[in-house]
Amino acid sequence: MLSTPTQISGRIAASVExxxxxxxxxxxxEGHCQVIVEGDSAVLTWTxxxxxLTTAIPKIEFDRFIASGAIILGTS
Structure with a gap:
């Protein structure tokens, strides 16, 4: 069975390239974004x-942005 990706509200709080x-x-x-994590990538959408605008980044880079506090999840 395929899993359904989850869309999460987030905030760009520092430099995300x-x-x-x-x-x-x-x-x-910096500001509000939406994130969908599926497989080995994360899709970020912002205005x-x-x-x-939308981009896909490798999950390993996304995890690094989360760990550094550049992307904060669960904010609206």
């Missing part, structure tokens, strides 16, 4: 300048 394809590192601005 990701790479879009082969491009430069981009920074998610920047009124536009919804």
């Amino acid at each position: 990701f790479r879009a394809g082969d491009g430069p590192l981009l920074t998610i601005p 920047e300048e009124g536009q919804p």
